[in-house]
Amino acid sequence: MCTLSFMFPNSLLDGTCKTVALGDSKPRYNKQRSSCFDPFRIGNCTDQQQLCGLSWGVDKAKGRRGGTVSNLKAVVDVDKRMQSYGSSDVEGNESGSYDAIVIGSGIGGLVAATQLAVKGAKVLVLEKYVIPGGSSGFYERDGYKFDVGSSVMFGFSDKGNLNLITQALAAVGRKLEVIPDPTTVHFHLPNDLSVRIHREYDDFVEELVSKFPHEKEGIIKFYSECWKIFNSLNSLELKSLEEPIYLFGQFFKKPLECLTLAYYLPQNAGSIARKYIRDPGLLSFIDAECFIVSTVNALQTPMINASMVLCDRHFGGINYPVGGVGEIAKSLAKGLDDHGSQIIYRANVTSIILDNGKAVGVKLSDGRKFYAKTIVSNATRWDTFGKLLKAENLPKEEEKFQKAYVKAPSFLSIHMGVKADVLPPDTDCHHFVLEDDWTNLEKPYGSIFLSIPTVLDSSLAPEGHHILHIFTTSSIEDWEGLSPKDYEAKKEVVAERIISRLEKTLFPGLKSSILFKEVGTPKTHRRYLARDSGTYGPMPRGTPKGLLGMPFNTTAIDGLYCVGDSCFPGQGVIAVAFSGVMCAHRVAADLGFEKKSDVLDSALLRLLGWLRTLA
Numbered sequence: 001m002c003t004l005s006f007m008f009p010n011s012l013l014d015g016t017c018k019t020v021a022l023g024d025s026k027p028r029y030n031k032q033r034s035s036c037f038d039p040f041r042i043g044n045c046t047d048q049q050q051l052c053g054l055s056w057g058v059d060k061a062k063g064r065r066g067g068t069v070s071n072l073k074a075v076v077d078v079d080k081r082m083q084s085y086g087s088s089d090v091e092g093n094e095s096g097s098y099d100a101i102v103i104g105s106g107i108g109g110l111v112a113a114t115q116l117a118v119k120g121a122k123v124l125v126l127e128k129y130v131i132p133g134g135s136s137g138f139y140e141r142d143g144y145k146f147d148v149g150s151s152v153m154f155g156f157s158d159k160g161n162l163n164l165i166t167q168a169l170a171a172v173g174r175k176l177e178v179i180p181d182p183t184t185v186h187f188h189l190p191n192d193l194s195v196r197i198h199r200e201y202d203d204f205v206e207e208l209v210s211k212f213p214h215e216k217e218g219i220i221k222f223y224s225e226c227w228k229i230f231n232s233l234n235s236l237e238l239k240s241l242e243e244p245i246y247l248f249g250q251f252f253k254k255p256l257e258c259l260t261l262a263y264y265l266p267q268n269a270g271s272i273a274r275k276y277i278r279d280p281g282l283l284s285f286i287d288a289e290c291f292i293v294s295t296v297n298a299l300q301t302p303m304i305n306a307s308m309v310l311c312d313r314h315f316g317g318i319n320y321p322v323g324g325v326g327e328i329a330k331s332l333a334k335g336l337d338d339h340g341s342q343i344i345y346r347a348n349v350t351s352i353i354l355d356n357g358k359a360v361g362v363k364l365s366d367g368r369k370f371y372a373k374t375i376v377s378n379a380t381r382w383d384t385f386g387k388l389l390k391a392e393n394l395p396k397e398e399e400k401f402q403k404a405y406v407k408a409p410s411f412l413s414i415h416m417g418v419k420a421d422v423l424p425p426d427t428d429c430h431h432f433v434l435e436d437d438w439t440n441l442e443k444p445y446g447s448i449f450l451s452i453p454t455v456l457d458s459s460l461a462p463e464g465h466h467i468l469h470i471f472t473t474s475s476i477e478d479w480e481g482l483s484p485k486d487y488e489a490k491k492e493v494v495a496e497r498i499i500s501r502l503e504k505t506l507f508p509g510l511k512s513s514i515l516f517k518e519v520g521t522p523k524t525h526r527r528y529l530a531r532d533s534g535t536y537g538p539m540p541r542g543t544p545k546g547l548l549g550m551p552f553n554t555t556a557i558d559g560l561y562c563v564g565d566s567c568f569p570g571q572g573v574i575a576v577a578f579s580g581v582m583c584a585h586r587v588a589a590d591l592g593f594e595k596k597s598d599v600l601d602s603a604l605l606r607l608l609g610w611l612r613t614l615a
């Protein structure tokens with residue numbers, strides 16, 4: 001019997017529709033288990049029926065009454081668990097009593113929703129999945145608790161203005177205990193270049209200079225320029241750049257800082273690095289620094305975004321929440337509930353309802369309809385304007401966005417439980433591996449990301465074990481058109497290659513230490529995160545003008561706003577948290593919860609529209 005924790009069909013895996021016996025709760029670690037989840041094998045588990053593990057149990061238990069005792073127990077447990085995240089079931093509301101409906105409970109959606117709720121708005125969040133968090137969610141298996149996505153948390157310190165995750169939680173009266181990470185990432189790069197990004201800035205610079213002594217001045221100048229931008233950002237109160245009273249107020253209070261940011265808005269990190277640095281190896285290192293936060297090289301990474309992450313890791317540091325990344329979304333969801341708003345899970349929005357061109361409500365796959373004064377979509381812009389609204393009516397602004405930005409590839413993810421003694425003492429939590437050829441940096445399966453969160457929080461795995469989350473870029477096209485058998489076989493082959501590379505570079509004996517392994521592909525991301533092609537987010541088609549072309553939260557559709565990584569400033573948990581703050585501020589102003597000026601609004605929106613044409 002298997003020991004799956006039933007209520008979390010693996011967010012990154014392929015539609016696990018398995019009978020599980022919850023009674024068999026003792027994990028077994030004495031033999032390697034490699035589960036292959038097969039989305040095709042499951043007869044009644046289609047893409048429409050997104051939450052297959054759960055809906056399968058629910059159908060059986062509630063509908064056909066054919067469920068086993070364990071199914072029934074699982075359903076009860078799921079419902080209890082959902083209540084503890086602040087969920088409740090409501091019928092559709094034809095009357096439109098909500099101020100805002102938020103489609104999706106990723107960090108972007110949750111921050112927008114909670115910020116609105118604390119301003120007094122009545123918010124309804126509709127989430128397709130069974131728990132909150134989207135790509136910042138979690139799942140449990142055999143005593144291991146895995147983060148669905150990244151475990152590197154920026155913006156989670158107790159100082160400054162850029163600790164947006166801490167602030168979002170505090171806004172709803174929540175605080176999480178965090179564990180400081182002494183090393184953001186340990187890079188293992190071509191030509192045996194090994195660099196640790198120490199928490200202390202001086203230690204990092206000293207290490208980098210020791211590898212490139214002839215570039216000491218260039219290193220100091222490049223990173224100092226990043227600090228200039230970071231300090232400007234950190235001095236502002238962060239709200240909607242689409243709201244003129246706030247924006248002009250900031251220019252009045254902090255003119256120098258705002259002008260600094262305006263100056264860097266259209267610039268990219270790679271061209272600034274080239275002002276100071278000549279060594280191609282060092283420039284490639286800066287490419288890798290940018291790649292891990294933008295999935296593109298430094299020449300395509302906006303300088304403001306690069307500065308934000310290259311400095312925050314030393315200013316507030318990287319901090320990991322005790323109990324895993326999923327705790328952030330759980331706490332926000334609970335906070336939302338405490339403030340009189342609500343989340344409905346298993347609520348798959350299939351369309352946005354328009355009335356005379358204005359967004360007024362949403363329709364769910366089960367036929368329910370909900371109405372509100374404003375609609376906020378945390379689905380990607382490709383999903384929002386290609387699926388929730390008719391693709392053939394794509395507004396001009398969205399056409400422009402899609403011309404300038406493409407969907408970044410997705411990931412192949414391997415979640416593993418291993419024997420602890422395979423890791424050398426003092427192993428760092430996060431690693432980035434690109435063995436011997438810089439030209440592979442951006443290629444599919446070229447670079448390997450590895451997080452071992454149990455290095456920081458051992459409670460995430462049974463004693464004597466570690467969690468490894470390995471991921472590498474991969475495109476959906478690579479996984480389509482395969483028979484179920486070939487799909488499974490390919491997952492095993494590709495995962496085997498990646499694990500072998502890690503065994504060779506980092507951890508001899510890794511393969512034989514594996515006790516648990518699950519592999520997710522871009523199809524898994526598409527299925528469970530409801531992201532078109534499983535995309536990680538937008539990336540520029542060519543060389544962007546920094547952040548100038550990124551759309552903000554308002555859209556061409558009256559009453560419809562977007563939030564998340566296909567909005568300014570882009571990919572990343574901290575970035576989508578900022579997008580949530582901006583979005584809530586703009587929506588609150590439009591709803592009358594914040595000051596607004598119609599005249600200034602239209603002037604600013606025109607100016608911003610014009611600025612985007614320059615991108």
Ligand SMILES: NC(=O)c1ccc[n+]([C@@H]2O[C@H](COP(=O)([O-])OP(=O)(O)OC[C@H]3O[C@@H](n4cnc5c(N)ncnc54)[C@H](O)[C@@H]3O)[C@@H](O)[C@H]2O)c1
Pocket residue numbers: 103104105106107108109126127128129132133134135136148149150347348349350378379380383411528529530531536537563564565566570571572573576
């Ligand atoms: N993939 C990763 O490895 C990973 C991990 C952690 C964080 N991140 C970061 O998080 C960012 C994304 O955060 P985000 O807040 O923009 O989005 P998200 O993808 O994390 O969350 C979106 C949420 O909306 C829900 N949703 C989408 N369409 C829906 C619909 N039609 N009906 C109901 N619910 C729907 C999804 O189920 C999901 O929970 C990424 O850019 C990335 O930087 C990524």
Ligand SMILES: CC(C)=CCC/C(C)=C/C=C/C(C)=C/C=C/C(C)=C/C=C/C=C(C)/C=C/C=C(C)/C=C/C=C(\C)CCC=C(C)C
Pocket residue numbers: 150151152154185233236238241250258259261262265292293294304305306308309430431432449450451569570571572573574575578
């Ligand atoms: C005219 C106008 C409009 C204006 C004027 C001027 C001004 C005032 C301006 C302003 C601006 C601002 C405020 C801005 C802001 C910005 C921000 C905040 C940004 C942020 C960003 C962030 C980011 C990008 C982040 C990202 C991150 C990420 C992605 C991460 C990731 C991670 C991972 C993947 C992990 C790795 C791992 C390993 C290695 C293992």
